Amino acid sequence: MLVYSTLGYFITSTVASSMNVAAGVFASERGWDAVLITSMISIASLGNVLCGFIAGRLCVRHSAKMMALIWGAIYLLGILLMGVSTDFSLFVIAMVLANAASSAWGYNTNPVLITNWFPKYKGTVQGIVSMGIPLGAGFASVCFMFGYGRWGIEGANLPFAIIAGVTLLLLVFGITNYPEQMGLEPDTMMPCERRNPGLAVARPEGCSPDLPKMGHVKVGTGFVVLSLILGTQLLFAGGLMVQIAPRLFELGYSMDEALAGMIVTAGFACAGSIVCGAIGDRYGASVGVILTFVLGIVGILLNVTGQHTLVMASLALIGVVTGSADNWPVNICAEQFGREGFASSFSIMQPIIQLVGAAGPALFAQAAGLTGSYEISYLIGAALLLIGLVLYCLFIRKGTKLGGGVQGS
Numbered sequence: 001m002l003v004y005s006t007l008g009y010f011i012t013s014t015v016a017s018s019m020n021v022a023a024g025v026f027a028s029e030r031g032w033d034a035v036l037i038t039s040m041i042s043i044a045s046l047g048n049v050l051c052g053f054i055a056g057r058l059c060v061r062h063s064a065k066m067m068a069l070i071w072g073a074i075y076l077l078g079i080l081l082m083g084v085s086t087d088f089s090l091f092v093i094a095m096v097l098a099n100a101a102s103s104a105w106g107y108n109t110n111p112v113l114i115t116n117w118f119p120k121y122k123g124t125v126q127g128i129v130s131m132g133i134p135l136g137a138g139f140a141s142v143c144f145m146f147g148y149g150r151w152g153i154e155g156a157n158l159p160f161a162i163i164a165g166v167t168l169l170l171l172v173f174g175i176t177n178y179p180e181q182m183g184l185e186p187d188t189m190m191p192c193e194r195r196n197p198g199l200a201v202a203r204p205e206g207c208s209p210d211l212p213k214m215g216h217v218k219v220g221t222g223f224v225v226l227s228l229i230l231g232t233q234l235l236f237a238g239g240l241m242v243q244i245a246p247r248l249f250e251l252g253y254s255m256d257e258a259l260a261g262m263i264v265t266a267g268f269a270c271a272g273s274i275v276c277g278a279i280g281d282r283y284g285a286s287v288g289v290i291l292t293f294v295l296g297i298v299g300i301l302l303n304v305t306g307q308h309t310l311v312m313a314s315l316a317l318i319g320v321v322t323g324s325a326d327n328w329p330v331n332i333c334a335e336q337f338g339r340e341g342f343a344s345s346f347s348i349m350q351p352i353i354q355l356v357g358a359a360g361p362a363l364f365a366q367a368a369g370l371t372g373s374y375e376i377s378y379l380i381g382a383a384l385l386l387i388g389l390v391l392y393c394l395f396i397r398k399g400t401k402l403g404g405g406v407q408g409s
Contacts, residue, residue, distance in 0.1 A: 001117055004170040005110050005129035007163060008068075011075065012106035013136030014160045015099040016041050018144040022156070025144075029153040032088055040092050045358040047100035048107075049351050055104035056112075056347020064112040064343070065177050071105035072168045074098075079157045079164070106132075107326070108350055115334045115342045117179050120187045123285070123331045127277020130326050134269040134319075138262075219348055226332070226395060227349045230289070231356025232388035233325040236296055236381050239360030240318060247374040251306055264312060265319040272320030277327050285331035286396050288324065293389035296321040300382035304375050329353055 019038055027034035051071075058067050078098030085091040111126070118125040143163075148156035176182050183192045244265055248258040280288040299317030302310040333345040367377035 001113070001175060002125070002129055004167060004175055005114055005125075006132040006135075007167040007170070008106040008110045009130050009132030010136035010139075011132075011160070011164055011167065012102045013133055014140045014143070014163075015044065015079070015095060015102060017137040017140035018157075018160075021141045022144050025148055025153065025156065026091070030086065030088070030091075032091075040095060041099070043092075044096045044099035045354075047096045048103035049355045049358065051100040051104040052108040052354055053347060053351040055108040056343060056350065059109060059112045059343040059347065063177050064109055064116070065171065065175060068105055068109045068113070068171055069168065071101045071109060072164060072171070074101035075105060076161055076164050076168075079160050083154045083157045103354075107354070108347065111330050111346060111350075112343045113175065113177065115330065115346075116177060116186075116339055118187050119334060119339050121281055122334045123277040123280035123288075123327060124274075125277070126327045126330045127274040127280075127324070130273045130277075130323070131270040133326065134266045134273075134323060138266045219345060222395070223345070223349065224352065226392075227329075227352035228356060229388050229391050229395065230325075230328055230332075230349075231353040232384050233289075233292055233296070233321065233328075234353050234357030235360040235363070236385055237318075237322040237325045237360070238357045239364035240378065240381050243364055243368065243374055243377060244315065244318070246368070247303070247378065248311075250374050251311065261312070261315050265315045265322070268316040268319030269323030271323070273323035273327065276320070276324035277331075280327060280331040285328050285335055288331065289328050289392060290389065292321055292324050292328070293385050293392065296385045297382050297389070300378050300385075303378055 019041060023034040023037040026032055026037055055067060055071065075098050078094045078096075078101060081094035082091060082098060085094055114125055114129065115122050140160075143159040144156050147159045151158055179186050179189065180192070184190065185192060244262055245258040248261050253261065276288050276292065279291065295317045299314045299321065301314075302317070303314035305311070329346065329349050333342050333349060337345045364377040364381065367380050368374045371377070
């Protein structure tokens with residue numbers, strides 16, 4: 001389950017991140033405009049939001065495993081079609097399809113399985129497996145260039161298809177919707193005695209013989225407001241991650257030093273994902289959310305000093321925010337609504353967060369373009385996090401009700 005989920009998150013980064021080099025390669029091979037190819041990622045991001053909502057709602061009524069298989073198959077179709085498409089319109093359709101399907105698979109469907117398997121330790125597990133996101137972002141270009149060098153432009157995306165194929169095989173033969181269906185206890189993975197195929201027998205220390213029944217959650221306005229507030233973290237992470245190298249160039253760093261800085265950020269994104277996930281399980285999601293806001297603000301303030309040691313420290317803190325921002329929606333929905341209501345509530349919260357986060361790259365790019373300084377865009381990021389922190393503290397202090405109980409589907 002851990003390996004499968006990590007690979008699932010890895011795949012979510014493949015399409016967009018590979019465009020760092022793939023756009024130029026496709027432009028050279030097919031005579032297309034590299035800038036236009038890259039700009040199509042913004043359209044693909046809107047597809048992520050739509051497919052994410054659809055994926056989450058489908059998981060309420062249908063098997064999360066079955067939906068993961070469907071999204072995985074769509075991703076495979078799209079990623080392979082990108083390589084063989086000689087018509088630009090068809091290429092764009094394939095890219096949007098692959099990117100949206102990977103997002104619906106990794107961000108919106110797999111967390112349902114994770115929460116079903118680890119309802120108590122979902123934060124820690126989510127922290128571990130979401131390391132796949134920065135790993136995918138870091139290695140997507142390498143995988144693409146390996147495929148391009150070995151199989152040409154038509155097979156440049158084959159490494160991604162192979163990884164997706166392995167992931168789907170793990171899903172088919174190693175994963176069920178609930179651990180009880182494999183005779184295992186949730187969280188502990190201790191074996192249970194089985195009464196009949198697909199269902200475990202309850203022992204004094206064992207599993208419940210009844211599987212949770214997915215239901216609908218009627219969320220309130222407060223739930224939507226909370227989702228928008230949490231979206232500021234993803235907006236920050238998505239917007240500044242694409243400006244790390246330009247900001248370092250602005251400070252006088254060389255290309256090699258900038259790449260080393262990005263490695264620092266990616267490394268701390270992995271570490272931050274694990275640590276913050278554990279913090280969320282131990283102290284609750286609210287503590288983790290506040291900590292992420294604070295670390296992001298401090299990271300920006302350190303960065304604008306321009307002092308080498310503090311700049312490196314800022315990259316570490318920005319990495320922690322990037323690695324942990326995706327953990328909190330899972331924690332909050334699981335804490336508030338349990339396994340029964342997770343799919344329904346998460347299918348609303350995550351797309352809202354994605355919608356806010358999709359504006360990040362464009363917002364910070366425009367800020368840097370209009371002011372001529374990446375420092376200004378970083379300070380805007382700090383201001384947004386401060387606003388988000390204040391609103392979140394007011395929100396939890398008020399004790400706003402997020403929604404009603406879980407209703408049977």
